[in-house]
Amino acid sequence: MPRTLSASDMVTPGSLGPPPTEPTDGEQAGQPLLDGAPSSASLDTLIQQLVPTTDYYPEKAYIFTFLLSSRLFIEPRELLARVCHLCIEQQQLDQPVLDKARVRKFGPKLLQLLAEWTETFPRDFQEESTIGHLKDVMGRIAPCDEAYRKRMQQLLQALHQRLAAQGQGPEGLLGADKPVSYRTKPPASIHRELLGVCSDPYTLAQQLTHVELERLRHIGPEEFVQAFVNKDPLASTKPCFSDKTNNLEAYVKWFNRLCYLVATEICMPAKKKQRAQVVEFFIDVARECFNIGNFNSLMAIISGMNMSPVSRLKKTWAKVKTAKFFILEHQMDPTGNFCNYRTALRGAAHRSLTAHSSREKIVIPFFSLLIKDIYFLNEGCANRLPNGHVNFEKFLELSKQVGEFITWKQVECPFEQDPSITHYLHTAPIFSEDGLYLASYESESPENQTEKERWKSLRSSILGKT
Numbered sequence: 001m002p003r004t005l006s007a008s009d010m011v012t013p014g015s016l017g018p019p020p021t022e023p024t025d026g027e028q029a030g031q032p033l034l035d036g037a038p039s040s041a042s043l044d045t046l047i048q049q050l051v052p053t054t055d056y057y058p059e060k061a062y063i064f065t066f067l068l069s070s071r072l073f074i075e076p077r078e079l080l081a082r083v084c085h086l087c088i089e090q091q092q093l094d095q096p097v098l099d100k101a102r103v104r105k106f107g108p109k110l111l112q113l114l115a116e117w118t119e120t121f122p123r124d125f126q127e128e129s130t131i132g133h134l135k136d137v138m139g140r141i142a143p144c145d146e147a148y149r150k151r152m153q154q155l156l157q158a159l160h161q162r163l164a165a166q167g168q169g170p171e172g173l174l175g176a177d178k179p180v181s182y183r184t185k186p187p188a189s190i191h192r193e194l195l196g197v198c199s200d201p202y203t204l205a206q207q208l209t210h211v212e213l214e215r216l217r218h219i220g221p222e223e224f225v226q227a228f229v230n231k232d233p234l235a236s237t238k239p240c241f242s243d244k245t246n247n248l249e250a251y252v253k254w255f256n257r258l259c260y261l262v263a264t265e266i267c268m269p270a271k272k273k274q275r276a277q278v279v280e281f282f283i284d285v286a287r288e289c290f291n292i293g294n295f296n297s298l299m300a301i302i303s304g305m306n307m308s309p310v311s312r313l314k315k316t317w318a319k320v321k322t323a324k325f326f327i328l329e330h331q332m333d334p335t336g337n338f339c340n341y342r343t344a345l346r347g348a349a350h351r352s353l354t355a356h357s358s359r360e361k362i363v364i365p366f367f368s369l370l371i372k373d374i375y376f377l378n379e380g381c382a383n384r385l386p387n388g389h390v391n392f393e394k395f396l397e398l399s400k401q402v403g404e405f406i407t408w409k410q411v412e413c414p415f416e417q418d419p420s421i422t423h424y425l426h427t428a429p430i431f432s433e434d435g436l437y438l439a440s441y442e443s444e445s446p447e448n449q450t451e452k453e454r455w456k457s458l459r460s461s462i463l464g465k466t
Contacts, residue, residue, distance in 0.1 A: 040389040043073050051086045052109035054102055061396075063116055064403060067124075068221055069395035072383055076124035077133075080117075084137040093140040103144040110141070111151055118155060120406075122162040123220055123244070131156070166218060166247075194265050194278075197424045201281060205288035206415035207422055208258075208297040212364045215251050216409035221402050223248040227371070228378045251367060255300050260430040262304025266313075267431065267439040275443065276319035279305065283325045290328060293348040293362040295341065299332055309433075309440035312451075316444065338369060349404070358414040365405065374401060434458055 041049075050058055050066055070079055088094050091106050114134060118125055125131060134156070142149040198204045223245045262282055269275045282301050289298040304310065305325070311317075331340050348363045355361040381394040431439060441455040 039393040040385050040391055042388070043070075043390055046070070046390055046392065047079065047082055048086065050113075051083055051090070052106065052113055053090065054105040054109075057109045057112065060116070061399070063113065064120060064221075065392070065396050065399035067117060067121055068225060068399050068402060069390075069392075071222060071225055073390065076121070077127055077130050080124070080130055080133050083113075084133045087137055088140065093137070098141075098144060100144045103141050107141045107145060107148050110137070111148065111155070114138075115155055118159045119162070121220065121222055122159055122166065123222065125159055126163060166220070193268065194261075194424065194428070195281060198418075198421045199281075201284035202288045203418070204285045204421065205292055205294065205297070207418055207425065208285070208289060209292055209294045209362060209364065210413050210415060210417050211254070211422055211425055212294055212296055213362075213409070213411065213413045215247075215254055216364070218247040219251060219409065220247065221406050224371075224374055224402050224405075225398070228375055248371075252371075255296060255367060257430065258297065258300035258425075259304040259307065260436075261425070261428060262301050263307045263310050263436050264428075264430045264439075266305065266310050266316075267436055267443065270443065272313075272316045272319060272443070275313065275316040279310075279316065279320045283320075283322075283328070286328050287324055290331065290344070292359075293351070294364045295332075295345060295348075295366045296364050298328065299366045299368075302328060302332055307436065309436035312440060312447075313444050332366070338366075341366060341369070349408075352408070352411075358412060361411045362414075363408040363411070365408070370401070370405065374398065377401070434462065438462060 046066055047070075049062065052058065067076075067079075070076075074082075087106075087110060091102065092099070093103075125134070134152070138148060138152040142152070194204075198207070227245045227248060266275055266278050266282070269278065282305060286298050286301040289295070289301065331344055332338070333340050345363070345365060352361045352363045377394070377398060382391055383394070385391055437454065438458045441451065441458070446452040446455045
């Protein structure tokens, strides 16, 4: 039988180092982490570092890191307004006569910065005021070169397309984010068993990978920061966009749904031989998910089989060949802060970097652990140092974790979608926790006094029996 994982098993912050040391006097502490970027600095200095000039353009890594983390201290719309103001002021774009030679050196750099910003963080431009800032600053340099106006139109068109695509988020993909959740077995007229829809483990693993990548595609990098945003002690404004984590939260709900779907499919059959067949099927699906690099579905399946209503089915598990399951459990063992899983994840990441096919590029991390890693990074290191400077070293580490995830989520799924299977995964009825226990007790009678009392209580409250 599988062992049940406790909440304390699931994660420990042991892999994180101590917070960085306090800075010395001056603008930065230690060596710059990027060319020209300090390990700590005032917010004004970091904003200035973002602004291009005629002979300077910030590193791509700096742009991503600062745009990702800056929303902890300043709203994106305000940051854009300040960047545009600095560009206008420094390049003298408010003068009646412009230095065309100077503008032609500066213009392409400004366009490049705006292109990177709108491509990576399109949700920062959902408000009309932000579009107004873009049009204003570009309108000032457009007279120097008509190509600037054309390029700006292309940039805005691409931005609108990204925002429209993100508007078709996972709410439409998963009609069962608020699933039909039964406390008793659903009517036969609406219930179908998964094995009747898909009996091939490899095919189901592929379709799960389809669902995972489609859902990941909608998660913006800023959601990782916004999930843990707190009011900045030096700011007078409210927390920035702390409620805009819908896609991230929907993805976590998908993981929970898959856990319950697995448990439901196992507890549903009346005969232990059929239940054992379903268990072995999911073990094979989990193994294929591991081979593909789909660790999130793998962990959801293992978690579903480790739920108490499933793990207590001793007669069922006695008929299961569990060797493969124990190997998978070992890979996802929480011991040592999931060291086995982290080793497997690094292997999959390396395979992705050297991939010769799109199939080898797939890396879908165990998402809840990624979130907890980022949470502990956020909690373990201060956003600001005692002198009020922004702890840029912390945010560089944050950007490395988020940036790697962004690379993984952009992989195109190489498997052909089967709408009938993905529809079932999204919409099949699932048991509530009480429903799982009731089905489990009906399949294999309670063995101890605690189980007997719980069964009696469930029968009384759900079925109206005493």
